[in-house]
Amino acid sequence: MPSLAVVVPAYNEAAVLEEFHARLGRVLDELPLDGSVLYVDDGSTDTTWQLIQGLMARDARVGAIKLSRNFGKEAALTAGLDHVDADAAVIIDADLQDPPELIPSLVDQWHAGFDVVYATRTARAGETGLKRLTAALFYRGMERLSDTALPRDTGDFRLLSRRALEALRQLRERQRFMKGLFAWIGYRQTAVYYLRESRQAGASKWNYWRLTQLAIEGVTSFSTAPLRLATWVGLMSSLLAFLYGAWVFGKAALFGDPVHGYPSLMVVILFLGGVQLLGLGVVGEYLGRNYAESKQRPLYFIEEQRAPRRAS
Numbered sequence: 366m367p368s369l370a371v372v373v374p375a376y377n378e379a380a381v382l383e384e385f386h387a388r389l390g391r392v393l394d395e396l397p398l399d400g401s402v403l404y405v406d407d408g409s410t411d412t413t414w415q416l417i418q419g420l421m422a423r424d425a426r427v428g429a430i431k432l433s434r435n436f437g438k439e440a441a442l443t444a445g446l447d448h449v450d451a452d453a454a455v456i457i458d459a460d461l462q463d464p465p466e467l468i469p470s471l472v473d474q475w476h477a478g479f480d481v482v483y484a485t486r487t488a489r490a491g492e493t494g495l496k497r498l499t500a501a502l503f504y505r506g507m508e509r510l511s512d513t514a515l516p517r518d519t520g521d522f523r524l525l526s527r528r529a530l531e532a533l534r535q536l537r538e539r540q541r542f543m544k545g546l547f548a549w550i551g552y553r554q555t556a557v558y559y560l561r562e563s564r565q566a567g568a569s570k571w572n573y574w575r576l577t578q579l580a581i582e583g584v585t586s587f588s589t590a591p592l593r594l595a596t597w598v599g600l601m602s603s604l605l606a607f608l609y610g611a612w613v614f615g616k617a618a619l620f621g622d623p624v625h626g627y628p629s630l631m632v633v634i635l636f637l638g639g640v641q642l643l644g645l646g647v648v649g650e651y652l653g654r655n656y657a658e659s660k661q662r663p664l665y666f667i668e669e670q671r672a673p674r675r676a677s
Contacts, residue, residue, distance in 0.1 A: 367452045368399040369472065372445035374438055375417070376407040378459040382416045389457075389465040390424065396469060401426045401673045404459075405445040408435030425674040433666040439541040440665045442521065446530060448670070455524045462562050463522040470557045471524040480552035483516055483523040486561040513549045516556060523547065539662065540654045591647045598640055 371389065375382065386402070393400035404417045406429065414431055421427045430444055446454060453475055457463050467484060474482040521543060525533065532550040548554075 366397070366399045368401070368450075369393075369396065370449035370451035370454045371400070371402045371468070372405065372442070372449060372454055372456050373402060373459050374405045374407055374441035374445060374456075375409065375413050375459045376435065376438070376441070377409045377411045377413060379409075379411040379413045379416055381461055382413060382420075382459055385459045385461055385465070386420050386424070386427075388461070389468075390426075392465045392468050393426065396472065398472070399451075401428065401449075401451065403427075403445050403449055403673075404429045405441045406431045407438065407441035408432050421671060421674075428673040429669075429671050430667055431669040433668040436665045438521075439543050442543050443541060444665045444667065446525070446533060449530070452527050453524055454530055456521050458520075458522070463520070464559065464562060467522075467557065467559050468524075474555055474557060475524050475526060478553060479555045480526040480529040481523060481547060481550075481554040483519050483547070483554065483556055485516060485556040485558050486518045486520070487558050513545060515544060515548050516554075519544070519556070521547075526552070528552065537664070539657050539660075539664065541664070591650070594647075598644070 371393070373385075373389075378385075389402065393402070402424075404420070404427065406414045406417060414429075417427070417429045421429060430448060432441060432444060436444075442456060446456075453472070455468055455471060457465065457468075463484065471482045471484065525547075529550060529552055532552070533546060536546055536550075
């Protein structure tokens, strides 16, 4: 019987974990697969780990990893995918915005021959108009900036075949943007569409600041377009400055020039200074990422690990 592992990163999800596992368990009961669940506690500060221990005691299919601290979702996903041994793995969040009941549809596409089956949202319930707008702008911006095509309106909820898992494990970069890595490995990929539900309980860990940081991570990990943009802005600014300087010189040579133009001079100086700082900032983002990669630190540390007692 083929095996399926469900990887669930969890950070302070005590309010929803029991309901999530109940729904996931019913799905696994109906699948003709050797199913297991691996929870990854990403340094939770509530009772998430205690609840996971309770799930392990009641359900022999449950295994768990507790990270030594909060390393972030990308590292927690990596830890889970590094430690599953199955013919396929499903990644799903514990907040029930992504319904476990969609997993059979992912499995059907896997059986049809696809290595990566990603769940694409047709709508995002419970989110503000600003959140939907910024998400749409991000995915469409990545389409234009990145050489690797990212599917629109698609999160981490997906199924990966064994060979896709093995390929992903070879990518050990420290600055991780998992959505991009899933697309970068290639192989046969397809979408399953669904309506994303509202969070059932608890609070989202993703505020606008963290989402902005994730967007910067995605752009700098899979595109050099900001560097090229900084180059072109610098060239255009230099050209405009040269033309303006030639005009000032010609005017002074032909007609004389009393001491005027302080406001325009300040505008030019501030504009060029701002462009230079912007260019330095873009270069600094890429330089900082190279610095982080050069240190070769481990992606995560595990404080405690427990394998499932059995899969059924």
